[in-house]
Amino acid sequence: MCSIGLSEGLLYNLIKSKREAGILKTPKTITVLIILYVLGIVVRVTTPSGFPFRSASILVFSTAVLYWALSIKERITHCRQRRLLIGIAAMILLLHALQFVRYDFAPDASAASRYLWYLYYVPMIIAPVLGIWASVQIGKPDDEKIQKGWLALAVPAVLLIIAALTNDFHEKMFTFAPHFTDWDDHYTRGGVYILVAIWCYTLPVVGLVIALLKCSVAYSKRRTPLPVLIVVTGFVLMLVFHGSTSGGRKIFGTEILTFQMIWNIMHVCFWESIIMIGLIPSNNDYLSVFENSSVRAQILDVDGNAVVSASGAREVPADIRKRTGTFTAVYNDTSKLFGKRIEGGYIYWQEDIRELIRINDELEEAGKRLLEENTLLAQENELRAQQARIETYSRLYDEIASAVRNESTSLKELIGRAERLEGDDLREAVCNMAVLTAYIKRYANLMLLKQNDPLVPVQDLHLAIKESLEYARLSGVLGDVAVITKDDLSRIEAVSHKYAAEDILAAYALFEEVLEKGYGITAALMVWIETGGALGLRMELSRRDSADENDWLRLENGVREYAIRTGDYRLLTMDIPDKGTVVIHSFFTDDKAFGKGES
Template sequence: MLTIRLISPSEKRLQGIVYVSNYIVISILLLMWIMSIQRRIILPKTRALFLCIGILFLYWSFARTMRYTVFYGDIPAMILVWYSYYFPIILIPLFGFYVSVSMDKSEHYNLPTTLKLLLIPAFALIALVFTNNRHSLMFVINRYDMVIREYKYGIIYYVIAFWVSSLILLTLHILFEKCMLKTRNDKIVLPFIIIIFGVIYTVFYNSNHNHFIVKVLDLNTAFTFFYVAFWEACIYHGLIQSNTLYREFFTYSKQDTSIIDYQGNVRYCSSPLTSPDRKTIDDLILNRTYILKNKRQYNIQSISGGYVIWQEEMSEVIKMLGKLSVINEELKNDISLIQTRMELQSKKVAFEERIRIYDLINTKTKKQINSIKHDILTISNRESNDGEENIDLWKKINFTAIYVKRCSNMILISQDKEQNAPQNFEIHFYETINNLRENGVSCTINNTIDSDISFETVLNIYELIYNFIEPVFFDINQLYIYLSSSKDNYFVKFISDVNAGKLIDLNYFSNLSYNIDTDDDLFIMKVNFNRR
């Protein structure tokens, strides 16, 4: 059972002054430390963790002050503020543990998910503390008034004590392990001495409640001081990356570098013998660009509070530039020759491609062109050019010429391997269909192919249609063409009023799969070929 006498009303004003004064001093120091951390710590995630620690310390001090000033005498409010102490008590060691894990890591390092999950039990413990009035697992309060406060600790209190001590020990273990692995034993001495003094003071505080030092420096203030001092010792010895070790950094630097303030005064310099003179510094600040001087290049870059100037030896670079200028002239001649060869090669390739296309067109239309020549020759050999037979031949020549034109057009388009035919590709056949209609043939085409199809396939379909119509050109009166497809095949179905089976060249269709049927004086032929 723990029994503590609260301050009497007569002591309230003096005690309030002490708490407010203590809070103001601690808050100012903590705010200065937080701003200093934000300026000094390099890694953004470590900087954020220290910011959280600083804010939690500020809240802890604020809560203690409010408890014994503003809320003094309001027992329920004092109890609730007392519970809120454990918000920073539980989270500060956890964030400190996160800082120790992040030591010596890159700026892109992220804490493992398993460690982030530690926030769940942390907030669960906080919730148990704030709900103590319902279950009394944290504190079993027998009496709490303005004279006597009697309570004993519950199981949650010891769980929290284990939580805090375990995280602090893990933090020290990680710190010790990293120092041992990198043979930096001397840098771990000061942080451990601070921890030892903190433990000693905690024992002294709990065993001497009425001592003068205990009344002046309460445990909250002492813990804040020792915890901040511990991390400052780590920063001082370089265990946490900061930007305050310029002088030590320049001691080991082989780069001629200087850091100057806005007035041009040199603050840090890696080598005083090679430090730029005042005129060079003024020119660099004025122009904000590099300067070449005595075979050395001086560069400048703005930083917080001033500028950094670094030098680069350019003598080897100047020699190399001289050699490169000679090589450059030689390369210009070689490049000119290479460009000429490439242009000739490009023209040759274009010419060969043009010949290939012409040969392809000739192969596809040679038979039809010869047929046109033969029909024209036949007409010219006849005595009269106005006979009915000549008119029929001119109609056939026109029909064949349309095929040659459309076929050549589709061959040219099909050379673009990335371009597919539109879904209404049957428009390429309309000129032939319209020609048949002008010659008295009732012709209809219906396309139900709704998938992508190459122009090469469209050309094959068009060639198939031509080879069906051409032999029956003078005999057909009605023709229906139906285009469809399945997963693996394309289908072209012809329905005509003429028995085309006796007239068409079946040798052409022998390489394709087809079937022929007749129905009520109609001739039906269905041709299918593989999509591939």
């Protein structure tokens, strides 16, 4: 037992030295395994039977498995696969330990030796199950659990183990002579043994198939014959050695290998080949990656001595070493030093901030330019807004000028003629100019209201007509305007009633046309604005004594021509109830179009 501990210690120191040197690679692992296996065969062939153990070669084979298990612990990054592979290695070591105890410590042909033989089948039944579980984990994330269907393989495995360990009671696995006489040389294999053999031979094949089906990388696919060759070779050798009840086959008169040794080699080499072709990721050459990394980092031991340094890493200042916790220190204006306490020492890494400083300067300069550009854009937007307002008002003023062009022309002519008039003629011209001026002002005001709101209150039409009538009174035309409603609305509600601005403008234009056509022949003009339904305008004119019927007819014809020319009315009726009166009734919003108004 002391020799086993010594071998483990030497092997651990070997792995540690190789890891520190950065040469623990998969090919190196294969080389070491081959050397150890060959050494085990040599020891088996050359060691005398009495030195100092009968099974000294088993220690060498166990050392190979232990070396492989420790390398798996260092190399395999997938947690579940690492545990399963280490479990397989543990089963192989258990098998060799049982062999060692049986051949070197248990009496020959004893019950203890027989039960140790039965115990061989515990690791031989469990190892294929662990292999299946490791195969199904290929390509899966570390936190994904094995499916329950695969975990169910543990049930038949336990049943087979129980059947093997209780063979003395039923002898369904091995049948012996009465009283177990000469049992180790004379026995026959039963049905349970066949089931165990099928289990031990079939499950590795299933694991191989699962692993190959999960192979999707071209590099790995080209190398899939390697694990296949290992499994086939192992099965052939195990079948060759399977028939020997003494535990081995003699080649050239010497027992080179046992069935259990071949089983050891096949499992280790199979899983190592799976790692080599990349189906199971491993962390080979991590130290080389660290040393050649562009990250300028250093790992220091607890005494502050550099253990590993990346290329280009600066020496850590003495006043910063052994600083606890995570920290940031500034070397100078161009670099920063970061550090963190880790198990067994410290890690420091340096970051060149010159590029960061350059980027910050560029960002600051870009920010200034953006601020200037934003200021210019804001000014441009303000200019565009002002220009849009100017264009809007210019267009509106052009529309107003076009709408009152006739009145403006008449006003201009009156102004030119007034310079040559005197007395009553001048007074009449001034009164007429006042009426035209009031109309132009009020009409422009209504158009400005239209610009802000498509609906205009009746009150604005009422005020416009009222002002025009006040100026008409200067020339002797008596008149007034009132708002009437068909519904039960108050006066405030009636004047607040809104209609489309186009209809309000059309009503005011018709009123002005009647006022101008009747100028000089009208003694009185009464206007009613009808609301509560369709917008209506009712005007009743009284003739002056100086006017005759022909003047009245000219007024009527002129209004009709205007209505036909403009088309701004919905319904126009004119009536002359007597020789001195004209009634004009117009609706600017019929019942169907009344939806344009609202109250």
